[in-house]
Amino acid sequence: MSGRGDRLIRLADDARILSQGDCEAIAKRVFAFASGPGETIVNVMSWWNGELRWARNRTTLASDRRDIRLEIWRDVGVGRGNVSTNQLDDVSLQDAVRAAERSASLAPMVRRPTPTHPPLPDPERPKTAIWSDATYAVTPESRGEAARALIAPAEAKGMQSAGYLEMRAGSRARLSSVRMGTTTPAPWDVPYTAWTQAQCSMTVRDAEGSGSGWAGLSSYDWSHIDAAALAARALDKCVASQHPVTLEPGRYTVILEPQAVCELVSIIATSMYRETPEFGIGPWVLGRDDVLGLWRTKLGLKVLDERITISHDPADPLLGIFPEPWMEPLTWFDKGVLTNLSFLRDYALEKLNVNAPRRGLTGYRMSGGQTSVEEMISSTTRGLLISHFSNIRLLDATSLLSTGLTRDGLWLIEHGKISKSVKNLRFTESPLFAFNSIEQMGVPVPVFRPVKNPYTQEEPLTPAIVPPIKSRDFSFTSTIDAI
């Protein structure tokens, strides 16, 4: 029994996530515990979070959290068993493998082999920028100092600041007993990948709660985030949004700041599937072709303003997209024309004679123009300046008509100047309509789209670089009191 404790893995201060060597050693130990033939697959994941939260101008919690997750699949005969655990000593690993084996013979998962014809395309993953030493090196001390520097300007003006700083790192490797160490990994094996994420956001409110301003930014690299500028912007917005007046709902010309634009693009991003329009569902259905007996899609047709191009390139150093096999630079909307939609392997095999899925809109750049927000304001006779949206909900999957609220800063523009702060409004509008009524566009900038843990089941938010947009006839349907 002695010596078992030696194998106990801790995520120590100098190695808060598992290294490639750690992951491979763990995998080898797991493979060695297999009690018979059959493939064993392990997915080794680890993460570290350094977090700081503040409210009412004081830090409310600083935390350091680390965890491990180990998923084991064992094939016994035709069955496959699956368990997961977060303990890595020898005894625990052996028991986990036994449990997976028992599960494989008694309650097997339905296993469908991946078709190998036509041949799988080269599974090489793109090299993407997702690790930053600067993010990993942030200490609790420097996080605390950063937070105090972000709070100070708001407190000096008698405002209340609340916000969140997070530095995160993680690792993952999905290894197979059959293929580990060979030169022919399968696309579903995941080579060791380590990643970082940083985010900073804050809300500044005045003491009586009559004004609120928000600013935030996320990136894999902490050094890409100018926190002081965010603090200044949140404070400015709060001061400028105090004591709002009520405005009649209706149609207004709107100047959407990049964050608001990104929130509208998100509605479109969730609909980018090729299968659904071919069943006659969703916004990309053109109509029924009764002669051929199929649904025609809008692929190849102009669906947005011609100034809009939305594309992604995994190698983009500012985006930080997670590497997946078969990921290539792709243009989704080219000068307003719908050029690509994502699809599953089943679709690819059946319709395209290709043996790989196309992944969805994971991180993107949106084209813009040269007009600054200030110029947009000065050229507007009457309109609204919108900081960002909140609580967006899709109402109609065909037109993408959605409803949601403006939040943390809404201003009326009259005769080229911001004239007053306005109470928040509920909008009922489709992003397709808004992006077809564009008047002006500005320079694209990165926005707040923190990636949730990319290796859990959560839907990852995707980093994005988007421009501010001025659009006509945006529909607001009611006033809300919330500030």
Added chain:
Amino acid sequence: MSLNRRLFLKSGVAAAALAAIPRPLYAQFDGAPEPLPPIEDPRLASLAARALDAARGAGATYADVRLTHTRTRRFFPLFTYDDEDMEVGVRALLDGYWGFASGPVWSPDEMARLGREAVHQAKTNALGKPRLVTLAPAPVVKNGSWTMPVQIDPFEISPFEVQDHLASLDIFTRRTPNVGLTKNVAQSTMQEKAFASTSGSYCTQRSYLTMGDLVVGVYLPKTKQQTDLALDCVSAAGLGWELYAAPTLPRVRVHSLRDEILLRLEEAKQDAMLPVKALDVGRFDAVLDDSSMAGLLDGTIGHATELDRAMGFEANAGGTSYINDPIGMLGTYQAGAPLLSVSANRSEAGGAATTKWDDEGVAPDDFPLVKDGMLVDFQTTRESASWLSDAYARHHAPVRSHGCASAPSGVDAPMQHVPNLALAPGREASDFDGLVSGMTDGIAIKRASLDMDFQNGSGLGLGSVFEVKKGKRVARYPSAGFLFRSTELWKSLLSISNAAQLRRIGFDAQKGEPPQTCYHSVTAAPAVVKQLTLIDPLRKA
């Protein structure tokens, strides 16, 4: 491996053995790992004490530690997926600043590291301006131990029994042409938790949470469209497998689950037979069913009385509260009609937030939030209760935590989450249909889903909306929604059904940064409100 499934089903002993299989977790008490003992094992207390000693030694004025062992079993009709985690989290208070450190290893030296790290985290912030934290007094719990009572422990029965149950629901539903289950999964969680604090409390608990996602799909060949009917009687509850298997469950369902499916289908059929009518936008008296009432209660008062939210601590996350001056409004703010009373608890049997002690070792009490329309209290923790000490003194009430601290597991820092909520029943001896029959002109709303604003002060509701004339539902509005302001809505309450009509529904709620999801139950009865604003949500300005 010559065992097969049939053999296993025959043998009760073997079934129990299977139920117990995936337990590959080990704790270290002194060097070597050994199979994880039940949470009541006294050696866990000494493990916890190591963390507290380390935190105290590093200068903490208060510290607590939570060790959690969580088993989750996800059931599908064809297979079962198991997950098991051990976590430990230490929270330390130093000069008014909190630090937290957590990880997956239960060993003496890791406890010590986490204790020191939590203090280190607190210290880095205590360098700044002073912050005052007063923890409301809480009785010390000495070696408390509690197991949530469940009828059928989901981890003691064979997973095949559960799989077969789900598969049989599917077969049962498919007997009706063009009907099937679009969603059919269930999940049970058992969490063992040991809590220790430097106040001297030590307690262990074992609690359960079971929930299902059961959606009946009705395919209409004529229109080639499918309608999905969700069953909320399998929403999250502090119950075992009886959530599915019991013939009836008080306040959850009167019939067996199969009969509930049939009734839901019959109800959908009756509703669909009503003529469609173009929407009449305007203000109408409305009958709301139990599910809509539970949702409204949760979306308005349920979240607005989270004290940290009302004080601005969630400003950068979910938002603040329309009850924006808690100290001034406590005992003076008319939150609804005198008919409206809402209480909170963490003691109700079957409640999704039910527990014996919260994540600060406080035994939660049953407390009123709104009494006869008046706002009288908030959801609190030990820290937040003291923010109200002036208001409590004004009303001669003691400063005490209502025991609302919780977190999904030991790896997450505890924060205030919504407890179980209960609407006080009214005097109306009729159910939803009975309330409709008492209405001459108005609307009736079933299963409303809500979009609240970030202060929970107003919302948009979508649901099945019907026109009511002379006590009968005479038409349906296929696209209708309603707008409301929280306080206006509750002030316009005309009547509430009596206790016999109360139903309990489980809700999840996300809160905080990083976000945590916790569960709670809301008990409500059908009610009538006056002058609800009916709109067409699809209509642009």
